[in-house]
Amino acid sequence: MNQPLPVTVLAGLPSVGKTTLLEHLLAHHAGTSIAVVRGRIDDLSNEISSAAAEARFNAIVVEASGTDDPQLIAESLVFDNDIAHLDTIVTVVDAESFSRDYASTDALSECGLASNEPSDEQNDRTIVEVLIAQIEFCDVIVINKTDLVDAETLAKLRRILHALNPRAELIDALHGAVAASELVNADRFDFDATSSAPGWLAMLNADPDAASESGDAYIIGFVYRARRPFHPERLWSLVHQEWPGVLRCKGFFWLATRSDIGGSLSQAGGALRHGPAGMWWAAQERSEWPTGDAELEAEIAADWYGEADDMTIGDRRQELAMIGTDLDESHWRAAFDACLVTDTEWSQASEGLLADPFPSWEMDDHDHDDHHDHDHGDDCDCGAHGH
Incomplete structure (x- = not known):
């Protein structure tokens, strides 16, 4: 019987480098055949099941939209455990823009990031609320674009992120270069542990x-x-x-x-x-x-x-x-x-x-x-x- 495919979720605000990280994983996957899944949260389970059914992949990476809450993604992924299992949730942050995004009071609608559904209650969120949800519910935080900040700023950012989520592994990255073994089939996710990760x-x-x-x-x-x-x-x-x-x-x-x-x-x-x-x-x-x-x-x-x-x-x-x-x-x-x-x-x-x-x-x-x-x-x- 085939082993259930590990599913890695890449979350993060727009323009933090999720796609660059994904492209690096696809180019340096050390023999791992990775299926890429994108789409609305309520469609992800079906998309993952379809990818698994092709029987030609041994890992799946979900590239979430810039405003997706990874906890909602985790709660929505309902599929037969013989097909796939949630393996690792990764949040990508931009080392250079983090402090600006965290200080923002702008709503998603003010930044053109609201969904097209006028009834979507998630549209009421602010940029920082999306960011904190992504930071607090994850197993790994990839700090991308580290070349755009000095060593002192990076060190302070790492201390801030550790305080907000003491459980998450912090990985510095330049141009999304992270070893696939850190993020794919890494066996990091546990719903109770990940849910209990926030520092507060x-x-x-x-x-x-x-x-x-x-x-x-x-x-x-x-x-x-x-x-x-x-x-x-x-x-x-x-x-x-x-x-x-x-x-x-x-x-x-x-x-x-x-x-x-x-x-x-x-x-x-x-x-x-x-x-x-x-x-x-x-x-x-x-x-x-x-x-x-x-x-x-x-x-x-x-x-x-x-x-x-x-x-x-x-x-x-x-x-x-x-x-x-x-x-x-x-x-x-x-x-x-x-x-x-x-x-x-x-x-x-x-x-x-x-x-x-x-x-x-x-x-x-x-x-x-x-x-x-x-x-x-x-x-x-x-x-x-x-x-």
Whole structure:
């Protein structure tokens, strides 16, 4: 029986050099016969299956479009494991344009990169949101066009990319020259591991009591935690200020005026979104909690504040991971602390006396049933703005 073909996905913004890298792989594949697949995400499985059916290839490379999210590609690749398997996800970044792209607040539509489908919700994304999705969900990051930057700039870029995705292998490249063995049939992809690769997520999942020792004075990362709600107006003001040096901030938050629903916050470079993350467990009747899931029950217990039957705080909390360059951690902790309500304001919130400038949060059934998936997605359609 034939072995399932390994599938490598090449992701990256337009003009970063994906095609150049692909051409290099095709020209220097050391005896590996590679099929190239391109197309819309929802057509890729069929295209891959068709290529595999020709029985003349022993590897497949998917060249994604410049705005494709590799996680959506991975989730869409549904085929018989006897035919093919996802082997490696590669993101190509441009060493020279990275800092400019990461600081951009431009939407895809403003850059002529929106799809032709007016109903495509992905068109609402910004350049940096596409870039961070590509960086955080991959196994290898190829830093291309290294000849266009000096050694110091390249070294800083490598440290930034490692902070954003500590799991990914970083490979420097000139004109897309990367050994095929690094990217094709490399056996790097694992959905759970790749999904858990982002630096912010690793920080949230780490032991809160463990000391953080990155060994890098240039890149600072910390998690802000609190068991008191934010004052909506003060938090609104903070998220609309400039955030110099902040590369990534993601997690969830608790507003004093919204004790049933937790908020999600996702910032990357010059763009920031906020919206609903789902219902807190403490806001739901115990009869509505899932049963028979020991792992989930342990997670709820670990997140709980106070006695098990005390719903006053429960799992409600602030938990925001922040990564940046030359960050003043004490400044940011003080800034978030200043957004916490006083005892008097907390009482006022319970009486409906606090102003709340945040947009309303629309919830669907999935949000009610599955709050704590710890994804706190970037796909909410409210509260997007640039710094």
